[in-house]
Amino acid sequence: MPREDFENNLKVVQDELIQLSSMVEKAVFKSIDALRNRDINASQQVIDDDDAIDEKQQDIEDKCIELIALEAPMAGDLRVIISVMMMATELERIGDYAEGIGKISLAMGDLPPLKPLIDIPRMSDLATDMLRRSTEAFINRDTALATSVRDDDDVVDELYHQVYRELLTFMMADPSTIQRATYLIWVAHDLERVADRTTNMSERVIWLVTGQNPD
Amino acid sequence: MADSTVISVKGLNVYYEDFQAVKDVDMEIKRESVTALIGPSGCGKSTYLRCLNRMNDLIMGASIQGEVLFENRNIYDSNVDATEIRSRIGMVFQKPNPFPKSIYQNIAFGLKVNGFSGDMEEAVEKSLKQAALWDEVKDRLNDSAFTLSGGQQQRLCIARALAVEPEVILMDEPASALDPIATLAIEDLVRELKTDYTIVIVTHNMQQAARVSDETAFFMVGEDRSGYLVEQDDTQKIFTNPTHQRTEEYITGRFS
Numbered sequence: 001m002p003r004e005d006f007e008n009n010l011k012v013v014q015d016e017l018i019q020l021s022s023m024v025e026k027a028v029f030k031s032i033d034a035l036r037n038r039d040i041n042a043s044q045q046v047i048d049d050d051d052a053i054d055e056k057q058q059d060i061e062d063k064c065i066e067l068i069a070l071e072a073p074m075a076g077d078l079r080v081i082i083s084v085m086m087m088a089t090e091l092e093r094i095g096d097y098a099e100g101i102g103k104i105s106l107a108m109g110d111l112p113p114l115k116p117l118i119d120i121p122r123m124s125d126l127a128t129d130m131l132r133r134s135t136e137a138f139i140n141r142d143t144a145l146a147t148s149v150r151d152d153d154d155v156v157d158e159l160y161h162q163v164y165r166e167l168l169t170f171m172m173a174d175p176s177t178i179q180r181a182t183y184l185i186w187v188a189h190d191l192e193r194v195a196d197r198t199t200n201m202s203e204r205v206i207w208l209v210t211g212q213n214p215d
Numbered sequence: 216m217a218d219s220t221v222i223s224v225k226g227l228n229v230y231y232e233d234f235q236a237v238k239d240v241d242m243e244i245k246r247e248s249v250t251a252l253i254g255p256s257g258c259g260k261s262t263y264l265r266c267l268n269r270m271n272d273l274i275m276g277a278s279i280q281g282e283v284l285f286e287n288r289n290i291y292d293s294n295v296d297a298t299e300i301r302s303r304i305g306m307v308f309q310k311p312n313p314f315p316k317s318i319y320q321n322i323a324f325g326l327k328v329n330g331f332s333g334d335m336e337e338a339v340e341k342s343l344k345q346a347a348l349w350d351e352v353k354d355r356l357n358d359s360a361f362t363l364s365g366g367q368q369q370r371l372c373i374a375r376a377l378a379v380e381p382e383v384i385l386m387d388e389p390a391s392a393l394d395p396i397a398t399l400a401i402e403d404l405v406r407e408l409k410t411d412y413t414i415v416i417v418t419h420n421m422q423q424a425a426r427v428s429d430e431t432a433f434f435m436v437g438e439d440r441s442g443y444l445v446e447q448d449d450t451q452k453i454f455t456n457p458t459h460q461r462t463e464e465y466i467t468g469r470f471s
Contacts, residue, residue: 211456
Protein backbone atom coordinates (compact mmCIF):
# COMPACT_ATOMS: atom_id res chain seq x y z
CA MET A 1 0.00 0.00 0.00
CA PRO A 2 1.39 3.45 -0.89
CA ARG A 3 2.27 5.72 2.06
CA GLU A 4 1.68 3.03 4.67
CA ASP A 5 3.66 4.87 7.32
CA PHE A 6 1.70 8.04 6.72
CA GLU A 7 -1.59 6.14 6.85
CA ASN A 8 -0.60 4.71 10.22
CA ASN A 9 0.36 8.10 11.61
CA LEU A 10 -2.86 9.57 10.31
CA LYS A 11 -4.75 6.87 12.17
CA VAL A 12 -2.76 7.47 15.36
CA VAL A 13 -3.71 11.15 15.60
CA GLN A 14 -7.35 10.32 14.99
CA ASP A 15 -7.31 7.63 17.67
CA GLU A 16 -5.71 10.07 20.07
CA LEU A 17 -8.39 12.64 19.35
CA ILE A 18 -11.04 10.06 20.23
CA GLN A 19 -9.19 9.30 23.48
CA LEU A 20 -8.98 13.01 24.27
CA SER A 21 -12.71 13.37 23.63
CA SER A 22 -13.42 10.57 26.08
CA MET A 23 -11.17 12.15 28.74
CA VAL A 24 -12.92 15.49 28.30
CA GLU A 25 -16.38 14.00 28.37
CA LYS A 26 -15.56 12.31 31.67
CA ALA A 27 -14.18 15.56 33.07
CA VAL A 28 -17.39 17.45 32.29
CA PHE A 29 -19.52 14.69 33.72
CA LYS A 30 -17.42 14.41 36.90
CA SER A 31 -17.34 18.17 37.43
CA ILE A 32 -21.14 18.36 37.53
CA ASP A 33 -21.48 15.15 39.48
CA ALA A 34 -19.05 16.45 42.11
CA LEU A 35 -20.92 19.76 42.24
CA ARG A 36 -24.23 18.05 42.72
CA ASN A 37 -22.88 15.76 45.45
CA ARG A 38 -20.86 18.57 47.05
CA ASP A 39 -17.84 16.28 46.80
CA ILE A 40 -14.82 18.59 47.21
CA ASN A 41 -12.31 15.78 46.64
CA ALA A 42 -13.91 14.80 43.37
CA SER A 43 -13.90 18.46 42.26
CA GLN A 44 -10.20 18.71 43.11
CA GLN A 45 -9.63 15.54 41.07
CA VAL A 46 -11.25 17.17 38.01
CA ILE A 47 -8.90 20.15 38.40
CA ASP A 48 -5.85 17.90 38.74
CA ASP A 49 -6.84 15.75 35.78
CA ASP A 50 -6.91 18.75 33.46
CA ASP A 51 -3.12 18.59 33.08
CA ALA A 52 -3.40 15.25 31.34
CA ILE A 53 -5.96 16.74 28.93
CA ASP A 54 -3.65 19.66 28.16
CA GLU A 55 -0.75 17.30 27.54
CA LYS A 56 -2.80 15.11 25.25
CA GLN A 57 -3.92 18.12 23.22
CA GLN A 58 -0.33 19.34 22.93
CA ASP A 59 0.80 15.90 21.87
CA ILE A 60 -1.87 15.72 19.14
CA GLU A 61 -0.95 19.19 17.92
CA ASP A 62 2.76 18.31 17.76
CA LYS A 63 2.04 15.16 15.79
CA CYS A 64 -0.22 17.03 13.36
CA ILE A 65 2.39 19.75 12.79
CA GLU A 66 4.98 17.08 12.17
CA LEU A 67 2.75 15.35 9.61
CA ILE A 68 2.13 18.64 7.82
CA ALA A 69 5.84 19.48 7.79
CA LEU A 70 7.11 16.08 6.73
CA GLU A 71 4.34 14.60 4.62
CA ALA A 72 2.89 17.63 2.83
CA PRO A 73 -0.65 16.25 3.13
CA MET A 74 -3.18 17.29 0.52
CA ALA A 75 -6.94 17.31 0.00
CA GLY A 76 -8.78 14.79 2.24
CA ASP A 77 -5.63 14.02 4.27
CA LEU A 78 -5.04 17.70 4.87
CA ARG A 79 -8.63 18.13 6.02
CA VAL A 80 -8.27 15.20 8.44
CA ILE A 81 -5.13 16.67 10.01
CA ILE A 82 -6.50 20.20 10.24
CA SER A 83 -9.77 18.86 11.69
CA VAL A 84 -7.97 16.79 14.30
CA MET A 85 -5.89 19.79 15.31
CA MET A 86 -8.86 22.15 15.51
CA MET A 87 -11.06 19.63 17.33
CA ALA A 88 -8.28 18.91 19.82
CA THR A 89 -8.15 22.64 20.59
CA GLU A 90 -11.92 22.71 21.15
CA LEU A 91 -11.65 19.69 23.44
CA GLU A 92 -8.85 21.25 25.44
CA ARG A 93 -11.04 24.30 26.02
CA ILE A 94 -13.96 22.11 27.05
CA GLY A 95 -11.57 20.51 29.55
CA ASP A 96 -10.86 23.99 30.89
CA TYR A 97 -14.59 24.58 31.42
CA ALA A 98 -14.78 21.35 33.42
CA GLU A 99 -11.79 22.52 35.44
CA GLY A 100 -13.54 25.88 35.91
CA ILE A 101 -16.63 24.14 37.23
CA GLY A 102 -14.34 22.22 39.62
CA LYS A 103 -12.93 25.50 40.90
CA ILE A 104 -16.38 27.01 41.34
CA SER A 105 -17.35 23.92 43.29
CA LEU A 106 -14.33 24.43 45.58
CA ALA A 107 -15.18 28.11 45.98
CA MET A 108 -18.71 27.20 47.02
CA GLY A 109 -17.11 25.12 49.74
CA ASP A 110 -19.62 24.35 52.45
CA LEU A 111 -22.09 27.09 51.62
CA PRO A 112 -25.56 25.59 51.99
CA PRO A 113 -27.09 24.57 48.66
CA LEU A 114 -29.26 27.24 47.12
CA LYS A 115 -31.63 24.78 45.51
CA PRO A 116 -31.56 21.26 44.18
CA LEU A 117 -29.76 21.26 40.84
CA ILE A 118 -32.12 20.28 38.03
CA ASP A 119 -31.55 22.29 34.89
CA ILE A 120 -27.77 22.43 35.29
CA PRO A 121 -27.43 18.62 35.22
CA ARG A 122 -29.82 18.61 32.25
CA MET A 123 -27.54 21.05 30.47
CA SER A 124 -24.57 18.89 31.36
CA ASP A 125 -26.25 15.69 30.15
CA LEU A 126 -27.18 17.31 26.87
CA ALA A 127 -23.77 18.90 26.35
CA THR A 128 -21.89 15.66 27.03
CA ASP A 129 -24.30 13.81 24.76
CA MET A 130 -23.56 16.37 22.04
CA LEU A 131 -19.87 15.83 22.63
CA ARG A 132 -20.26 12.07 22.30
CA ARG A 133 -22.25 12.44 19.11
CA SER A 134 -19.83 14.87 17.48
CA THR A 135 -17.03 12.40 18.20
CA GLU A 136 -19.12 9.59 16.76
CA ALA A 137 -19.87 11.78 13.73
CA PHE A 138 -16.11 12.26 13.36
CA ILE A 139 -15.41 8.53 13.60
CA ASN A 140 -18.10 7.61 11.08
CA ARG A 141 -17.76 10.76 8.93
CA ASP A 142 -21.49 11.20 9.53
CA THR A 143 -22.69 14.67 8.51
CA ALA A 144 -26.31 13.99 9.47
CA LEU A 145 -25.28 13.20 13.03
CA ALA A 146 -23.02 16.27 13.09
CA THR A 147 -25.94 18.41 11.93
CA SER A 148 -28.13 17.06 14.75
CA VAL A 149 -25.50 18.22 17.25
CA ARG A 150 -25.68 21.74 15.86
CA ASP A 151 -29.46 21.70 16.28
CA ASP A 152 -29.18 20.72 19.94
CA ASP A 153 -27.06 23.76 20.70
CA ASP A 154 -30.24 25.85 20.65
CA VAL A 155 -31.76 23.63 23.36
CA VAL A 156 -28.73 24.16 25.61
CA ASP A 157 -28.90 27.90 25.00
CA GLU A 158 -32.55 27.88 26.03
CA LEU A 159 -31.77 25.95 29.21
CA TYR A 160 -29.04 28.43 30.00
CA HIS A 161 -31.43 31.37 29.72
CA GLN A 162 -33.93 29.50 31.85
CA VAL A 163 -31.31 28.88 34.57
CA TYR A 164 -30.23 32.48 34.36
CA ARG A 165 -33.77 33.83 34.79
CA GLU A 166 -34.47 31.50 37.66
CA LEU A 167 -31.31 32.45 39.54
CA LEU A 168 -31.93 36.13 38.88
CA THR A 169 -35.31 35.72 40.56
CA PHE A 170 -33.62 34.12 43.57
CA MET A 171 -31.19 37.01 43.84
CA MET A 172 -33.90 39.66 43.55
CA ALA A 173 -35.98 37.97 46.20
CA ASP A 174 -33.12 37.46 48.64
CA PRO A 175 -29.77 39.26 48.23
CA SER A 176 -28.11 36.76 50.60
CA THR A 177 -28.30 34.25 47.72
CA ILE A 178 -26.29 36.43 45.34
CA GLN A 179 -22.96 34.73 45.91
CA ARG A 180 -24.30 31.19 45.53
CA ALA A 181 -26.53 32.12 42.61
CA THR A 182 -23.64 33.82 40.81
CA TYR A 183 -21.54 30.68 41.18
CA LEU A 184 -24.30 28.64 39.59
CA ILE A 185 -24.70 31.13 36.74
CA TRP A 186 -21.00 30.69 36.07
CA VAL A 187 -21.44 26.93 35.98
CA ALA A 188 -24.37 27.25 33.58
CA HIS A 189 -22.35 29.61 31.44
CA ASP A 190 -19.46 27.15 31.32
CA LEU A 191 -21.85 24.42 30.19
CA GLU A 192 -23.31 26.70 27.56
CA ARG A 193 -19.75 27.21 26.28
CA VAL A 194 -19.16 23.43 26.30
CA ALA A 195 -22.13 23.05 23.97
CA ASP A 196 -20.82 25.86 21.75
CA ARG A 197 -17.40 24.27 21.46
CA THR A 198 -19.02 20.93 20.72
CA THR A 199 -21.03 22.60 18.00
CA ASN A 200 -17.79 23.91 16.52
CA MET A 201 -16.50 20.34 16.52
CA SER A 202 -19.52 19.04 14.65
CA GLU A 203 -19.19 21.83 12.10
CA ARG A 204 -15.57 20.81 11.67
CA VAL A 205 -16.75 17.26 10.94
CA ILE A 206 -19.04 18.59 8.20
CA TRP A 207 -16.11 20.47 6.69
CA LEU A 208 -13.91 17.40 6.99
CA VAL A 209 -16.37 15.31 5.01
CA THR A 210 -17.58 17.83 2.44
CA GLY A 211 -14.80 20.40 2.22
CA GLN A 212 -17.51 23.04 2.69
CA ASN A 213 -18.24 25.05 5.77
CA PRO A 214 -21.85 24.54 6.89
CA ASP A 215 -24.12 27.61 6.62
CA MET B 216 -15.10 31.85 -25.74
CA ALA B 217 -14.98 34.22 -22.79
CA ASP B 218 -12.76 37.32 -22.95
CA SER B 219 -10.65 35.93 -20.15
CA THR B 220 -9.81 32.86 -22.24
CA VAL B 221 -6.69 33.00 -24.37
CA ILE B 222 -6.53 29.38 -25.48
CA SER B 223 -9.56 27.18 -25.87
CA VAL B 224 -9.02 23.50 -26.57
CA LYS B 225 -11.91 21.53 -28.00
CA GLY B 226 -12.11 17.75 -28.37
CA LEU B 227 -8.36 17.34 -28.73
CA ASN B 228 -7.06 13.87 -29.59
CA VAL B 229 -3.37 13.23 -30.16
CA TYR B 230 -1.87 10.19 -31.83
CA TYR B 231 1.62 8.85 -32.34
CA GLU B 232 1.05 6.62 -35.36
CA ASP B 233 -1.76 4.26 -34.20
CA PHE B 234 -1.29 4.93 -30.52
CA GLN B 235 -3.62 7.47 -28.99
CA ALA B 236 -1.61 9.49 -26.47
CA VAL B 237 -4.24 12.04 -25.48
CA LYS B 238 -7.97 11.54 -25.57
CA ASP B 239 -10.71 14.08 -25.97
CA VAL B 240 -9.46 17.06 -23.99
CA ASP B 241 -11.50 20.23 -23.57
CA MET B 242 -9.81 23.07 -21.75
CA GLU B 243 -10.01 26.82 -21.39
CA ILE B 244 -6.79 28.58 -20.47
CA LYS B 245 -7.24 31.93 -18.79
CA ARG B 246 -5.32 35.02 -19.82
CA GLU B 247 -2.55 36.28 -17.54
CA SER B 248 -2.79 33.37 -15.18
CA VAL B 249 -0.78 30.24 -14.45
CA THR B 250 -2.31 26.89 -15.34
CA ALA B 251 -0.49 23.83 -14.01
CA LEU B 252 -0.79 20.43 -15.67
CA ILE B 253 -0.19 17.55 -13.28
CA GLY B 254 -0.53 13.79 -13.51
CA PRO B 255 1.46 10.57 -13.44
CA SER B 256 4.11 9.69 -16.00
CA GLY B 257 2.66 8.74 -19.33
CA CYS B 258 -0.59 10.63 -18.83
CA GLY B 259 0.07 12.75 -21.91
CA LYS B 260 0.52 16.09 -20.20
CA SER B 261 3.75 16.96 -22.03
CA THR B 262 2.31 15.73 -25.31
CA TYR B 263 -0.71 17.89 -24.66
CA LEU B 264 1.45 20.90 -23.82
CA ARG B 265 3.35 20.54 -27.08
CA CYS B 266 0.07 20.66 -28.98
CA LEU B 267 -0.58 24.16 -27.70
CA ASN B 268 2.08 25.68 -29.96
CA ARG B 269 2.33 22.99 -32.62
CA MET B 270 5.60 21.58 -31.32
CA ASN B 271 4.18 18.16 -32.10
CA ASP B 272 4.39 19.02 -35.80
CA LEU B 273 8.10 18.36 -35.42
CA ILE B 274 7.60 14.84 -34.06
CA MET B 275 7.44 12.05 -36.60
CA GLY B 276 4.13 10.25 -36.74
CA ALA B 277 2.32 12.67 -34.47
CA SER B 278 -1.12 13.79 -35.54
CA ILE B 279 -4.02 15.51 -33.88
CA GLN B 280 -7.78 15.84 -34.13
CA GLY B 281 -9.81 18.62 -32.62
CA GLU B 282 -9.18 22.31 -32.23
CA VAL B 283 -6.77 24.55 -30.37
CA LEU B 284 -8.22 28.05 -30.57
CA PHE B 285 -5.69 30.75 -29.80
CA GLU B 286 -7.36 34.17 -29.70
CA ASN B 287 -10.32 32.56 -31.48
CA ARG B 288 -8.29 31.11 -34.32
CA ASN B 289 -7.57 27.40 -34.72
CA ILE B 290 -3.78 27.14 -34.78
CA TYR B 291 -4.07 23.94 -36.83
CA ASP B 292 -5.89 25.65 -39.70
CA SER B 293 -4.01 25.13 -42.94
CA ASN B 294 -3.42 28.86 -43.45
CA VAL B 295 -1.74 29.31 -40.07
CA ASP B 296 2.03 29.70 -39.95
CA ALA B 297 3.40 27.41 -37.22
CA THR B 298 6.51 29.58 -36.79
CA GLU B 299 4.40 32.61 -36.10
CA ILE B 300 2.36 30.63 -33.57
CA ARG B 301 5.54 29.50 -31.81
CA SER B 302 6.76 33.08 -31.53
CA ARG B 303 3.47 34.08 -29.90
CA ILE B 304 3.31 30.94 -27.76
CA GLY B 305 6.84 30.37 -26.49
CA MET B 306 8.25 27.31 -24.81
CA VAL B 307 10.73 26.53 -22.05
CA PHE B 308 11.98 22.98 -21.65
CA GLN B 309 12.93 20.69 -18.78
CA LYS B 310 16.66 20.87 -19.30
CA PRO B 311 18.10 24.35 -19.83
CA ASN B 312 19.15 24.42 -23.47
CA PRO B 313 20.99 27.67 -24.16
CA PHE B 314 22.68 28.04 -27.53
CA PRO B 315 26.47 27.54 -27.49
CA LYS B 316 26.92 31.27 -27.75
CA SER B 317 27.34 34.24 -25.45
CA ILE B 318 24.66 35.26 -22.98
CA TYR B 319 23.92 38.28 -25.15
CA GLN B 320 23.72 36.28 -28.36
CA ASN B 321 21.32 33.79 -26.78
CA ILE B 322 18.73 36.56 -26.53
CA ALA B 323 19.67 38.46 -29.67
CA PHE B 324 19.62 35.40 -31.91
CA GLY B 325 15.90 34.76 -31.66
CA LEU B 326 15.16 38.43 -32.18
CA LYS B 327 17.29 38.54 -35.33
CA VAL B 328 15.65 35.42 -36.71
CA ASN B 329 12.28 37.06 -36.15
CA GLY B 330 13.41 40.15 -38.08
CA PHE B 331 13.72 42.46 -35.10
CA SER B 332 14.83 45.93 -36.15
CA GLY B 333 14.76 47.96 -32.93
CA ASP B 334 17.45 48.66 -30.36
CA MET B 335 18.98 45.23 -29.77
CA GLU B 336 20.86 46.09 -26.57
CA GLU B 337 17.75 47.53 -25.03
CA ALA B 338 15.71 44.47 -25.98
CA VAL B 339 18.32 42.10 -24.52
CA GLU B 340 18.44 44.07 -21.27
CA LYS B 341 14.66 44.16 -21.02
CA SER B 342 14.33 40.39 -21.45
CA LEU B 343 17.09 39.64 -18.97
CA LYS B 344 15.44 41.95 -16.46
CA GLN B 345 12.07 40.31 -16.96
CA ALA B 346 13.68 36.95 -16.32
CA ALA B 347 15.28 38.29 -13.11
CA LEU B 348 18.76 37.54 -14.48
CA TRP B 349 20.05 40.99 -15.46
CA ASP B 350 21.78 41.86 -12.21
CA GLU B 351 23.67 38.57 -12.23
CA VAL B 352 24.92 38.80 -15.84
CA LYS B 353 25.08 42.47 -16.81
CA ASP B 354 28.87 42.59 -16.45
CA ARG B 355 29.51 39.39 -18.37
CA LEU B 356 27.12 39.47 -21.31
CA ASN B 357 29.80 38.24 -23.69
CA ASP B 358 30.65 35.17 -21.61
CA SER B 359 29.45 31.86 -22.89
CA ALA B 360 25.97 30.90 -21.70
CA PHE B 361 27.51 27.66 -20.44
CA THR B 362 29.42 29.55 -17.74
CA LEU B 363 26.09 30.14 -16.00
CA SER B 364 24.70 27.83 -13.32
CA GLY B 365 21.81 25.54 -14.24
CA GLY B 366 19.27 27.84 -12.63
CA GLN B 367 20.72 30.85 -14.42
CA GLN B 368 20.74 28.96 -17.72
CA GLN B 369 17.07 28.17 -17.27
CA ARG B 370 16.30 31.83 -16.58
CA LEU B 371 18.31 32.68 -19.69
CA CYS B 372 16.10 30.31 -21.67
CA ILE B 373 13.06 32.04 -20.20
CA ALA B 374 14.58 35.42 -21.14
CA ARG B 375 15.14 34.09 -24.65
CA ALA B 376 11.50 33.02 -24.86
CA LEU B 377 10.36 36.42 -23.53
CA ALA B 378 12.52 38.38 -25.99
CA VAL B 379 10.21 37.74 -28.93
CA GLU B 380 7.33 39.05 -26.80
CA PRO B 381 5.05 36.05 -26.79
CA GLU B 382 1.59 36.12 -25.23
CA VAL B 383 1.76 32.63 -23.80
CA ILE B 384 4.69 30.69 -22.36
CA LEU B 385 4.57 26.92 -22.12
CA MET B 386 6.90 25.40 -19.55
CA ASP B 387 7.65 21.69 -19.51
CA GLU B 388 9.02 20.82 -16.05
CA PRO B 389 11.15 23.98 -16.04
CA ALA B 390 12.64 23.36 -12.61
CA SER B 391 12.99 19.59 -12.46
CA ALA B 392 16.72 19.70 -13.26
CA LEU B 393 17.42 22.47 -10.73
CA ASP B 394 18.30 22.53 -7.04
CA PRO B 395 15.68 23.78 -4.52
CA ILE B 396 16.96 27.37 -4.38
CA ALA B 397 17.12 27.73 -8.16
CA THR B 398 13.67 26.13 -8.28
CA LEU B 399 12.23 28.76 -5.95
CA ALA B 400 13.79 31.50 -8.12
CA ILE B 401 12.02 30.06 -11.17
CA GLU B 402 8.77 29.85 -9.22
CA ASP B 403 9.07 33.48 -8.14
CA LEU B 404 9.67 34.38 -11.74
CA VAL B 405 6.60 32.47 -12.93
CA ARG B 406 4.46 34.36 -10.42
CA GLU B 407 5.89 37.69 -11.59
CA LEU B 408 5.50 36.89 -15.27
CA LYS B 409 1.80 36.14 -15.00
CA THR B 410 1.02 39.85 -14.72
CA ASP B 411 1.93 40.14 -18.42
CA TYR B 412 1.87 36.61 -19.76
CA THR B 413 -0.25 33.52 -19.75
CA ILE B 414 1.70 30.55 -18.46
CA VAL B 415 1.00 26.85 -18.79
CA ILE B 416 3.36 24.72 -16.76
CA VAL B 417 3.77 20.95 -16.64
CA THR B 418 5.17 19.77 -13.34
CA HIS B 419 5.69 16.53 -11.47
CA ASN B 420 6.10 18.50 -8.29
CA MET B 421 2.66 18.95 -6.82
CA GLN B 422 3.86 21.43 -4.24
CA GLN B 423 5.16 23.49 -7.11
CA ALA B 424 1.80 23.37 -8.87
CA ALA B 425 0.17 24.38 -5.59
CA ARG B 426 2.60 27.24 -5.07
CA VAL B 427 2.63 28.85 -8.49
CA SER B 428 -0.60 28.14 -10.30
CA ASP B 429 -4.05 29.68 -10.30
CA GLU B 430 -5.67 26.70 -11.96
CA THR B 431 -4.63 23.07 -11.99
CA ALA B 432 -5.55 20.44 -14.54
CA PHE B 433 -5.15 16.81 -13.55
CA PHE B 434 -4.44 14.24 -16.27
CA MET B 435 -4.65 10.48 -15.87
CA VAL B 436 -3.74 7.56 -18.00
CA GLY B 437 -6.60 5.27 -18.98
CA GLU B 438 -6.63 1.49 -19.29
CA ASP B 439 -5.90 1.85 -23.00
CA ARG B 440 -2.81 3.89 -21.97
CA SER B 441 -4.30 7.08 -23.45
CA GLY B 442 -4.04 10.19 -21.33
CA TYR B 443 -7.18 12.16 -20.50
CA LEU B 444 -8.16 15.19 -18.48
CA VAL B 445 -9.84 14.22 -15.21
CA GLU B 446 -10.59 17.70 -13.94
CA GLN B 447 -9.48 21.29 -14.10
CA ASP B 448 -10.31 23.71 -11.32
CA ASP B 449 -8.98 26.45 -9.08
CA THR B 450 -5.68 25.26 -7.63
CA GLN B 451 -6.90 25.91 -4.11
CA LYS B 452 -9.92 23.67 -4.75
CA ILE B 453 -7.87 20.89 -6.35
CA PHE B 454 -5.48 20.69 -3.41
CA THR B 455 -8.00 21.03 -0.59
CA ASN B 456 -11.12 19.42 -1.94
CA PRO B 457 -10.92 17.97 -5.45
CA THR B 458 -14.14 16.89 -7.11
CA HIS B 459 -12.94 13.55 -8.44
CA GLN B 460 -11.84 10.56 -6.42
CA ARG B 461 -8.97 9.91 -8.86
CA THR B 462 -7.56 13.38 -8.25
CA GLU B 463 -7.82 12.88 -4.51
CA GLU B 464 -5.97 9.57 -4.77
CA TYR B 465 -3.22 11.06 -6.89
CA ILE B 466 -2.52 14.18 -4.87
CA THR B 467 -2.67 12.34 -1.55
CA GLY B 468 -0.23 9.75 -2.88
CA ARG B 469 -2.66 6.83 -2.75
CA PHE B 470 -2.40 6.27 -6.41
CA SER B 471 -1.48 2.80 -7.50
